Amino acid sequence: MARAGAEGKAQILLVTFFPQCVVSMLSMTPPVMANQIAGSLGLSPQIAGVYVGLVYAGAILSSSFAASLITRLGPLRTSFACVMTGGTGLALLALPHVAASLFATAIIGLSYGPLTPASSHVLARYRSGAGMAFLVSVRQTSVPMGGVLAGLVAPPLVLELGWNAACVAIGGVTVALGVALWSALSIVRNEPPDKPHGHGASLFEPVRFIFRRPGLASLATSSVVYAAMQLVLSSFLVVYLTSAASLDLVLAGALLSASQLAGVAGRIGWGFVADRVTAPRLLLLGIALLMAVAAGLMSLFTAAWPVGAIAAVVILLGATASGWNGVFLAEIIRDVGPAEVGLATSGSLMFTYLGIVLGPSLFGALASAVGFPKAYIVMGAAVLLGGILGAFKRGGHSGNTRANPAGPRTPAGMPRPPGGT
Known part of the structure; x- marks a missing residue:
């Protein structure tokens, strides 16, 4: 693809940054409430470590079928679907039962896995332009920024509403934002299904x-x-x-x-x-x-x-x-x-x-x-x-002769920028 203009890159950065930042916030919110959640369920606060492991186990599983989702829905619609399912998962965590908590944790983890493959698929359209690594790196700041949001948003809501209502509030607002942006942004709403990757499913x-x-x-x-x-x-x-x-x-x-x-x-x-x-x-x-x-x-x-x-x-x-x-x-x-x-x-x-x-x-x-x-x-x-x-x-x-439409590569595997710079 030709070099993207500043406006196009800004829009792409928004629609790839937002989903990953929000789902990162969702995944990091329960550990912020660990004392309150654990006390309500009769568990030790150290259960937060088990929660993190389960979230990323779910992310490993959903990463395995992320490419199929991208092919069927398109990468951006896959990302915004993850926002909505992740918000639903956090809202379900409000149910004060261990089984419900495990189910909600699984949903949050499954929502996390496809995000980076989907957003990387979108950013790959700009691979022949300058600054692609910088664009990807800025997008990746969405993960720690999600942690910052969790630390800022969750504690006051827990103190004001209680942890159950805080989960419902954060999860519900997230789902609503995901639906609203999906509907408002034509780049998401009208995204066509992606080309098959040509490998097994x-x-x-x-x-x-x-x-x-x-x-x-x-x-x-x-x-x-x-x-x-x-x-x-x-x-x-x-x-x-x-x-x-x-x-x-x-x-x-x-x-x-x-x-x-x-x-x-x-x-x-x-x-x-x-x-x-x-x-x-x-x-x-x-x-x-x-x-x-x-x-x-x-x-x-x-x-x-x-x-x-x-x-x-x-x-x-x-x-x-x-x-x-x-x-x-x-x-x-x-x-x-x-x-x-x-x-x-x-x-x-x-x-x-x-x-x-x-x-x-x-x-x-x-x-x-x-x-x-x-x-x-x-x-x-x-x-x-x-x-x-x-x-x-x-x-x-790596044995892949089709991989780089951008032109010759250096021995280190980096595409040569236009003009040899």
Whole structure:
């Protein structure tokens, strides 16, 4: 497709950013209410960890059939359908019964999986223009921004209405917004079904697609440890800072917020850089190296460390462990044909979500066995190995000769920008 104008890119960014931001907010709202929900159901607040695992297990499952949904509905209509089903899931969570909570959690998780493949499929239409990695990276800031919204919206509603009514209110407003925007935006309302991707429709086809292309397989496998490090950062940072560095809870919480804001800045910044280098995979390796260095420095924290030095390390880890996503997804988009973007993104994210599901629990078990410092060293080493694996694009263009209509490619797998710049 020809280079998109600024107005067209802004509209595309809106219709891809909004669904992912809103469903991210929906998925992160129950942990904000964990104490109230758990108390009502007679459970421990630690059930929030099980909730997160179930959400991403649902996302893995729905990622497996996301490409089929995109073909039948179109990517944008798939995204807005996820907004409406996700809002319905959160509203159902208000029913004070464990079985209803499990059902609602499953709906939220299933709504999460197709979003990134669908939005990546839309952004792939602009793959031949400049700034595609930046566009993808800005879109990916929707995930942490959804967390910010959950933190701002849910607590006052819980205090004012109670957690049950808050779930209904947030879920209901989300469904209404999804319906309204679907109806109001012609780009969504009139979207035609997409072209078939030309591959099988089984639940395992996205993974088979990845494994048939060694270059994609290496990149997807590296995302397992990147995603694990990202969730380890958000899950364990506060408890580690309060125990190892003897920080008070308020300061540790502030540094967690700083790490998430650094992740937003990192996604945008790394995307900007990725559009200006000839080897985005080597950029990912550089991000992994910085991530490993930050994890290694984390292992050295003691009460004697200055707060400023601790903050610098935490911000570096946030900018890398939460900032790699856009560069990764842009490289997946570049590496396949337009009709295969949804399938390739679905398959690669099944690896990514696996890291999200397994990473915190494995890290927690390792920290219990050998202590947090050694666990951070192991994580840093794993991330660096993942970066090395993902940097190499074996087999040229992964055996896919149809993938790049944009013209010649550099040896590193990046399309040559017009004019050789």
